[in-house]
Amino acid sequence: MATAPARELDTSTLDEILLDLAVLIELSPHDREIAENRYRRLKEHVERPTSPLRPYLVDGESLIYAQGSVATSTTILSGDNDDRFDVDAIVEIDVPLHWSESEPLDQLFDTLKNFPGAIGVVRCTRCVQVRFAFMHMDVTIMDRRQRLSGQRPGHIFHSPDTGSAYRVDSNPWGFTGWFRTVVGIGEHSFEKQLKAARDAAGVSRLIVLDEAERRILADAEQVPLPPMIPSRIDAQEAVALKLLKRYLNLCYARLRLKRPPSIWLTKLTGDMGLVRGGLTLQLYALSKFISNSLREHLARSTVPREANPSYPPDKINDRWPRPWPEAEADMSTAADHLDLLADAIEEMNSSSQSAILKKIDQLFGERFGQEERRILKDRYDRRNTSGDDLLIKPGSGTIYTPAIAASKPDTQPIPQHRFHPGRLPSKGDAPGG
8 A cells, every 4th residue: 555645645625525515415414404304203203103114113123213324424415416315214114924025115115105295106116215305214114022232233125026025134323323422523623614614505405394393393493302413423424425426427337237336335445544635645545445346356356245234134235236236336336436436536636726616516416526626716706806826825736645553543523323113112202212
């Protein structure tokens, strides 16, 4: 692995632009409030007396909770041409022994097909997708009848349109806890920079569904409700992952191949850890870290099969890449795109502002490049009307892949789950979440 970056390396200008971009593609505080309310409505809808799943929810045991990127604080705009956030949820039940492996998803679809405010409900291979304006919620059923040892592991169901259905080991609760623990709350200096970027660049996109949701949100301003999604992580690792995911989303929008799964990218982000020196170095190192891993597998004609650190039977990328020989195209394509991102980062760091922004258009989308131009103009150029570059300087120095230290930085880890999932009350408890 290459040596640490040279002392003269200056990435402050590119750090600033990348921070703005990360804020532009994330859930704003207002968006998070609306997303939390959708989880509350999911809980109410699944638990209603006429719900097909209500008899299989176990009092005091079954949970309904956020999983995936919204739980790891790495949700981004997912749509290629529209502003859409994709979030994920788990509904735990005790699946009856006589059900087939397709029945849980069938029952979940019947439960959600009349979800209030939804513009569509679609049964997918492993989840049921509830579609709202600017937001999709993928709801997955989990069987916890066996009460497997660990942090709430169980089985989800793979039920394609053709072919056999089967169970899949899964432990999203444990994975969320692992990632949030290894990443921690981040460094205070980076958190301050991120807050300043949010003040300048934050955008709210989600819209209120109906009057009922509007009333709930208004009431929550007076009496805060218990959170339904974990608190936001302002760690540099999580922010770099958001940018990496946005870049890959655009790359794969033009391809027939499946992109690497988000949870696999999240696992490798946690494995790599913090790279000191700023967001530019973190994103560069993450790109090379994942690319190098893929190229090692290509050289050995093997495929990565990452296990959930909290529950090894859960193979988090069981459907990507495909088996050989198709795996070669999957992995080489991903590695090539990641290397192109790393090359672009190195090029941008020694470029003029106008050249940086043109490259941002290519990497992350023209909409965000235009937004960043506006943000920089408001921030720096209230006096200069010449149209020249603003009052920011190019970076300097050569970017290297820093040595990834085995030890974690001295930061305070956050609790695994600082939120209140939809647990059904035990007998004798007061009702409520």
